Amino acid sequence: MNDFAIKFxxxxxxxxxxxxxxxxxxPLQRNDYLSRRxxxxxxxxxxxxxxVRSYKxxxxxxxxxxxxxxxxxxxxxVCASAGNHAQGVAFACKHFGVKGTIFMPVTTPQxxxxxxxxxxxxxxxxxxxxxxFDQTLAASQKxxxxxxxxxxxxFDDEDVIEGQASVAVEMLDQLGRAPDLVILPVGGGGLxxxxxxxxxxxxxxxxxxxxxxxxxxxxxxxxxxxxxxxLKTINSFVDGAAVARxxxxxFAALAWVKPAEVLLAPEDxxxxxxxxxxxxxxxxxxxxxxLSVDVLQDLTAEIAGKTVVCVTSGGNxxxxxxxxVKERAQRYSGVKKYFILRMPQRPGAxxxxxxxxxxxxxxxxxEYLKKSARNFGSVLIGIExxxxxxxxxxxxxxxxxxxxxxxxxxxEILAEFxx
Numbered sequence: 001m002n003d004f005a006i007k008f009x010x011x012x013x014x015x016x017x018x019x020x021x022x023x024x025x026x027p028l029q030r031n032d033y034l035s036r037r038x039x040x041x042x043x044x045x046x047x048x049x050x051x052v053r054s055y056k057x058x059x060x061x062x063x064x065x066x067x068x069x070x071x072x073x074x075x076x077x078v079c080a081s082a083g084n085h086a087q088g089v090a091f092a093c094k095h096f097g098v099k100g101t102i103f104m105p106v107t108t109p110q111x112x113x114x115x116x117x118x119x120x121x122x123x124x125x126x127x128x129x130x131x132x133f134d135q136t137l138a139a140s141q142k143x144x145x146x147x148x149x150x151x152x153x154x155f156d157d158e159d160v161i162e163g164q165a166s167v168a169v170e171m172l173d174q175l176g177r178a179p180d181l182v183i184l185p186v187g188g189g190g191l192x193x194x195x196x197x198x199x200x201x202x203x204x205x206x207x208x209x210x211x212x213x214x215x216x217x218x219x220x221x222x223x224x225x226x227x228x229x230x231l232k233t234i235n236s237f238v239d240g241a242a243v244a245r246x247x248x249x250x251f252a253a254l255a256w257v258k259p260a261e262v263l264l265a266p267e268d269x270x271x272x273x274x275x276x277x278x279x280x281x282x283x284x285x286x287x288x289x290x291l292s293v294d295v296l297q298d299l300t301a302e303i304a305g306k307t308v309v310c311v312t313s314g315g316n317x318x319x320x321x322x323x324x325v326k327e328r329a330q331r332y333s334g335v336k337k338y339f340i341l342r343m344p345q346r347p348g349a350x351x352x353x354x355x356x357x358x359x360x361x362x363x364x365x366x367e368y369l370k371k372s373a374r375n376f377g378s379v380l381i382g383i384e385x386x387x388x389x390x391x392x393x394x395x396x397x398x399x400x401x402x403x404x405x406x407x408x409x410x411x412e413i414l415a416e417f418x419x
Contacts, residue, residue, distance in 0.1 A: 048315025062163025156247025
């Protein structure tokens with residue numbers, strides 16, 4: 001154990017004590033439903049129950065506290081964020097009585113803007129600029145230099161990493177022993193860096209799994225290249241973890257991770273997990289907050305009989321997105337499909353098709369315009385059913401009747417345009 005590791009653990013404990021000025025430690029709850037399902041002791045570290053419904057307040061508060069301790073005259077802080085980091089910074093600014101300027105993309109949902117303003121009150125000013133986050137970030141950094149303000153990084157900052165380590169400090173105290181496995185979501189890497197840096201000293205036998213959204217695997221890319229690299233494209237659905245490039249400092253803290261310890265969660269499957277946790281357990285998780293729970297199904301054999309802690313990193317979910325989440329979950333589960341049907345333009349053809357539908361099949365979408373001077377017309381149709389196997393029966397009937405159809409459910413280009 002080196003001096004740096006010892007000093008980091010001491011600092012993390014001190015930062016955890018300082019956080020009690022703001023809020024009590026978040027719950028560590030044994031989840032009976034998940035424990036029975038996987039034959040293990042599954043505990044949830046409920047960061048979705050912090051005052052800003054995510055762990056981001058920990059890092060923002062710690063970084064701001066340490067800057068203020070060394071430079072009491074620093075009264076201006078800047079950040080760029082479209083979500084949880086912005087809310088954490090706003091909350092911390094109000095607490096310390098300093099001024100915060102928060103840059104957010106023009107495309108940020110109004111709900112997130114309103115929540116950030118509510119947490120910060122008169123202490124923060126929100127600037128909407130840029131269609132994409134890179135543009136917003138550049139504008140915030142330029143402003144920061146011009147104003148002599150302090151820039152608060154969402155993850156690539158040693159003080160932020162130290163603040164996020166408080167999750168691990170609380171976890172060990174609450175559990176009273178070292179868990180066998182800790183599952184951590186990864187976006188920019190701040191949470192994973194802080195938690196593992198602390199636990200590798202205080203709980204050296206604990207193992208880890210890291211979870212990234214399939215469409216934003218920045219840690220996977222960094223480990224493959226032995227350095228942080230910028231992803232060419234990202235799927236922004238898991239907005240709390242879809243980061244194009246891992247931080248330099250966070251990669252240095254995670255370079256020991258083995259590629260096999262990093263798991264990818266499909267975006268649509270995450271939706272299934274979100275709905276399950278909401279409907280069964282009454283727990284509201286945002287997409288990034290569901291990552292650690294989602295991959296339990298990939299670890300079933302490995303975790304049997306073990307003590308596992310999943311960090312549910314956030315619960316800032318806009319319920320206006322619920323129809324999209326349900327749609328994606330149904331498509332992933334195979335109980336909803338879209339297809340283009342080539343319908344004969346003759347009397348009775350539609351009735352013949354409808355007669356093929358089973359008692360559990362429901363038409364959710366139907367668009368058809370009869371074409372003149374054509375023998376066939378194209379129908380865009382969406383069908384919901386109770387179990388995926390019902391589609392096998394339907395398609396068998398369509399084949400037997402010589403109906404031509406094309407399943408476009410997983411055709412991203414067509415689905416995005418038509419559905």
